[in-house]
Structures are given as structure tokens and as C-alpha cells.
């Protein structure tokens with residue numbers, strides 16, 4: 001039943017490896033970008049707050065496919081910005097990381113904001129009373145506590161991100177979904193097997209994420 | 225000790241020398257609520273001022289305006305001769321000179337007791353880590369919680385947490401300490417351990433503004449009692465004078481309520 005895999009025609013592990021890398025880079029990128037967006041949204045500067053709010057509301061409500069295809073069209077095909085990608089696949093990969101980061105950052109921002117809401121106002125106030133600057137209050141007091149409270153929602157964001165990497169197939173990144181499409185076309189007789197195989201692959205990627213972060217959420221919880 | 229006695233007759237001393245905190249013509253609104261009305265208040269160096277008054281009279285707001293956690297609409301506040309700066313680096317520096325102790329302690333929940341007392345020194349005063357730790361441990365010793373240094377705030381009793389909060393404020397070497405009902409959230413058996421630390425501070429000559437209903441503390445440690453109601457300072461007097469012979473009806477009424485329950 002798995003004999004079509006033995007032909008050596010399909011690099012299944014390689015495709016999932018690209019998916020894992022896509023997820024990892026985009027996760028790091030969106031955690032950073034989401035934190036920056038959060039800082040903007042709670043900043044005392046109205047312009048930053050306005051940009052943060054507008055960005056999150058627009059990008060979060062745009063379908064991911066549109067965000068990623070827009071990255072590809074606008075950056076690569078119109079402005080010829082390839083982000084240093086050597087070939088079509090490489091460029092596709094980098095643009096996909098960019099698009100996924102731009103999109104997932106908004107969900108990280110929302111998860112962090114819900115985390116910030118669990119931090120009592122007195123924490124920031126005590127820090128301000130000591131003479132800390134806005135940035136210090138945010139980075140030393142509020143965000144560390146917000147991150148700990150946001151581990152569970154962040155785990156959901158990361159899991160959703162891992163599955164969202166499949167959209168990158170739309171711009172030719174050589175990840176798992178692209179291979180799946182190819183296999184479905186060529187191996188129509190083994191349709192169910194192909195689906196099961198890819199479902200299993202994604203579970204292998206996402207289940208540990210959920211377990212590890214679930215454990216971390218308990219360990220890191222701030223006791224009040 | 226000399227600072228304390230000097231402050232008792234600060235009326236005669238030259239103004240610029242003795243006055244540490246000066247509020248004049250301070251007004252503040254929360255929307256339609258006129259929460260501080262024409263507040264004039266001068267606090268001398270080394271003086272201990274107890275602020276009392278009914279709930280909602282603006283005592284907390286008054287405290288919070290002194291380190292500009294709340295802005296004011298009108299009037300001026302100066303600390304050590306310098307007017308309160310607007311938001312920014314200058315304000316942060318000023319705030320670090322004004323220690324604040326909250327009713328709900330507000331210790332940083334994700335930091336150990338020791339880290340709580342070190343953080344301000346490192347982040348604001350740019351003290352070296354080693355020196356900050358030495359100072360923090362000495363202060364924790366002084367307030368009697370040195371044994372809890374490695375624990376997290378949630379593992380401490382309320383009384384211990386509040387003493388850590390006092391140590392955290394003292395670590396900045398403040399010129400004046402503000403206490404906003406520091407014992408109101410405590411179980412009765414823990415009130416004294418906190419008041420004792422405050423009494424010790426008062427004896428050492430710290431300038432203190434204390435919002436409290438602890439009459440024992442007011443009588444033994446305060447140089448002056450300020451009575452507030454409805455956003456105004458109704459009267460000010462020495463503790464003996466105020467408790468034995470309040471002049472205003474509001475104060476008489478208030479005292480009869482808190483002394484008889």
C-alpha cells in the first residue's frame with residue numbers, strides 16, 4: 001500500500017523538513033513581530049497605537065492566501081525583491097516566511113494582549129513609581145508576565161501557523177502540501193493513504209508543540 | 225534624629241531648607257468629580273504627616289499626584305525645590321526619589337523577593353549587580369524578611385510582602401516615602417509588624433506621608449495629622465490636638481465613627 005513511496009520519486013521527509021523550517025522561522029519571526037506590534041498597541045504615542053491597531057485589524061482579517069500571494073506578486077514579481085533567494089523555490093520559501101510572519105504576528109499580538117490583561121495594573125504602577133521608563137516597565141515587568149500567561153493561546157497560534165504553512169504551496173515553496181498535491185495527481189489509486197500520511201506528518205509536527213507548551217504553561221504560570 | 229527634631233519646628237526654619245514637598249493650589253478632576261480642591265500642603269524634611277479622612281475623600285489621589293502617577297489640572301507641586309517634570313526621563317528620575325508603598329503591595333509577581341529589591345537599583349540607578357544585591361540583602365534584614373530572599377511574593381504572608389515592598393522602595397534611597405493605606409489589606413495579626421518597620425523609619429528621620437486609619441501609629445509617629453474630606457484639607461494639627469480636640473464637625477463626626485467601632 002505504501003509501495004509508491006519506494007519508487008524514490010517523492011521526497012516525503014524532505015518536504016516535511018521544509019514545512020518544519022517554514023514553521024520554525026515563521027514562528028520566531030511572528031513572536032518578534034507580534035511583540036513589536038503589542039508594544040505599539042500599548043505605547044503612549046498615538047501614532048504608534050494607531051498603526052498597530054490598523055495593521056492588526058487589516059492583516060488579521062485578510063485571508064492568509066491573499067497575504068502570501070500579495071507578498072509574492074508585489075515583492076517578487078513587481079518589485080523583483082527576492083529576499084536573496086537564489087532560485088524560484090528559495091525565493092518562494094523566504095517570501096512565505098515573510099507572509100506567514102506578517103500574518104501570524106497579528107495573532108501573537110492578540111494573544112499577548114490577552115496576556116497583558118491578566119497583569120494587574122498595580123504591577124506597572126509599582127514599576128513606574130520606582131522610576132522605570134515606559135520601555136523598562138514593558139520589558140522587565142509587563143511583557144514577561146504577559147508571555148507566561150499567554151503560553152497557552154500562543155501554543156494555539158503556533159499550531160495554527162504550522163498548518164498554515166500549507167498555504168505557502170501557492171507560491172511554490174517546496175513544502176509538504178505541494179508534494180501532497182503532486183502525489184494526489186499521480187497516485188489517485190492511493191488517495192486515502194496519501195491523505196493519512198500527510199495528516200500523520202502534521203500531527204507529528206504539532207503534537208509535541210502542544211505538549212511542550214502545555215507543560216511550559218504550567219511551569220511558568222505566575223502565582224499571585 | 226536631629227532631622228526629626230528640626231522638622232518639628234519647621235515653621236520657624238527658612239522655607240527653602242526645610243520644605244521637601246510643597247503642593248500649592250492643586251486641583252484635579254476625574255470627569256465631573258472634583259477630587260482634589262485647592263490643596264495647599266507643605267511637608268518638611270524629616271516630617272511624618274498622617275493623612276486621614278473618609279473613604280473617597282481623595283487621599284490616595286493626593287498621594288499619587290505627589291509622584292505624578294496622577295496628573296493635576298491646576299496648581300504646582302515641587303519636590304526639594306524642583307517642580308514636577310512632565311512625562312519623560314526627568315520625571316522618572318524624580319519618581320525614583322519618591323518611594324511609594326501601596327495598599328496591595330504590588331510586588332513583582334514573577335521576581336523573587338531579592339530581585340524585587342534589586343530591580344530598581346539596577347534598572348534606574350544603574351547600580352552594579354553585586355552592590356545592588358548587598359544593599360537589597362541589608363534592607364531585607366532591616367525589615368526582617370532576609371530569610372525569605374529567594375522566595376516568590378506569593379509564598380509570603382501579607383505582612384512579609386508589605387515589608388518587602390517597603391524595602392524595595394527604600395532601595396532607591398528616596399527623599400520621601402508615600403504610604404497609601406499600607407496595612408488596610410492585612411490580617412490584624414500582621415498589622416503591627418508593618419507599623420513597627422514604619423515607626424523605625426520615622427525615628428530614623430525619613431520624610432513620610434502616610435494615609436492610614438491606624439490611630440496608634442498616628443499618635444506615636446506623626447508630627448502632624450491632615451484631615452481630608454470631599455477633596456479638601458479640612459484641618460491640620462498635631463496628633464494630640466487633633467484626636468483630643470478636633471475643630472471641624474466633619475472631623476468630629478469621622479473620629480466618632482472610627483473610634484467607636
Ligand SMILES: Nc1ncnc2c1ncn2[C@@H]1O[C@H](COP(=O)(O)OP(=O)(O)O)[C@@H](O)[C@H]1O
Nearest residue numbers: 254257259277278279280281282283284285286
Ligand atoms: N482613576 C479614577 N477615575 C475616576 N475616578 C476615580 C479614579 N480614582 C479615584 N476616583 C474617584 O475619586 C474619588 C477619590 O478617590 P481616592 O483618592 O481613592 O479616595 P480615598 O483614597 O480617600 O478613599 C473617589 O470618589 C473615587 O471613586
Ligand SMILES: [Mg+2]
Nearest residue numbers: 283284285405
Ligand atoms: Mg484610598
